[in-house]
Amino acid sequence: GIQVEQSPPDLILQEGANSTLRCNFSDSVNNLQWFHQNPWGQLINLFYIPSGTKQNGRLSATTVATERYSLLYISSSQTTDSGVYFCAVGGEETSGSRLTFGEGTQLTVNP
Amino acid sequence: KAGVTQTPRYLIKTRGQQVTLSCSPISGHRSVSWYQQTPGQGLQFLFEYFSETQRNKGNFPGRFSGRQFSNSRSEMNVSTLELGDSALYLCASSFQGAGNEQFFGPGTRLTVL
Numbered sequence: 001g002i003q004v005e006q007s008p009p010d011l012i013l014q015e016g017a018n019s020t021l022r023c024n025f026s027d028s029v030n031n032l033q034w035f036h037q038n039p040w041g042q043l044i045n046l047f048y049i050p051s052g053t054k055q056n057g058r059l060s061a062t063t064v065a066t067e068r069y070s071l072l073y074i075s076s077s078q079t080t081d082s083g084v085y086f087c088a089v090g091g092e093e094t095s096g097s098r099l100t101f102g103e104g105t106q107l108t109v110n111p
Numbered sequence: 112k113a114g115v116t117q118t119p120r121y122l123i124k125t126r127g128q129q130v131t132l133s134c135s136p137i138s139g140h141r142s143v144s145w146y147q148q149t150p151g152q153g154l155q156f157l158f159e160y161f162s163e164t165q166r167n168k169g170n171f172p173g174r175f176s177g178r179q180f181s182n183s184r185s186e187m188n189v190s191t192l193e194l195g196d197s198a199l200y201l202c203a204s205s206f207q208g209a210g211n212e213q214f215f216g217p218g219t220r221l222t223v224l
């Protein structure tokens with residue numbers, strides 16, 4: 001099946017710093033989503049981005065499907081950005097809506 | 112539009128028991144998927160239901176089963192619980208499934224003693 005790798009596994013920043021999280025995947029995809037998992041466990045949708053670039057406030061994401069990677073940019077980070085960020089992909093070869101998740105990036109933003 | 116809801120939010124069971132978790136998708140969504148999250152294995156796909164039919168299945172033993180009703184609500188059942196079944200169980204809904212954006216519920220945290 002499709003493989004998903006996220007980097008870095010851990011990231012510690014000072015408030016106000018910028019960061020880039022990376023997601024590499026091993027096959028063609030028909031779905032790519034970025035999530036932020038809140039302290040209670042819920043996955044919050046950040047971006048649905050199987051290709052192209054999107055921006056939402058201080059966050060933006062780019063997926064280069066032909067090169068099989070996606071990037072999540074966080075600018076002017078805030079302590080509330082802390083948590084785990086997941087990339088999840090749906091492979092074109094899989095039927096249905098199965099998502100394969102990366103292992104996540106644990107982000108800590110210190111005041 | 113209301114989001115995905117899951118009940119119960121927390122559950123404590125003992126080994127050997129069985130448990131049923133429920134998921135109500137976003138109105139109009141017909142695909143419901145289930146995932147298990149554990150510290151050791153991360154987020155893993157259990158199965159997907161679409162129009163009351165299981166459309167896709169992950170690599171879990173037969174003790175894990177599910178179903179979907181005509182209103183798209185879904186239940187998953189775990190029989191003969193093991194300690195290793197302690198996990199956060201997340202349900203996701205999407206309009207039709209493949210290639211569609213998925214939205215997750217708050218999860219059910221199951222503890223098996």
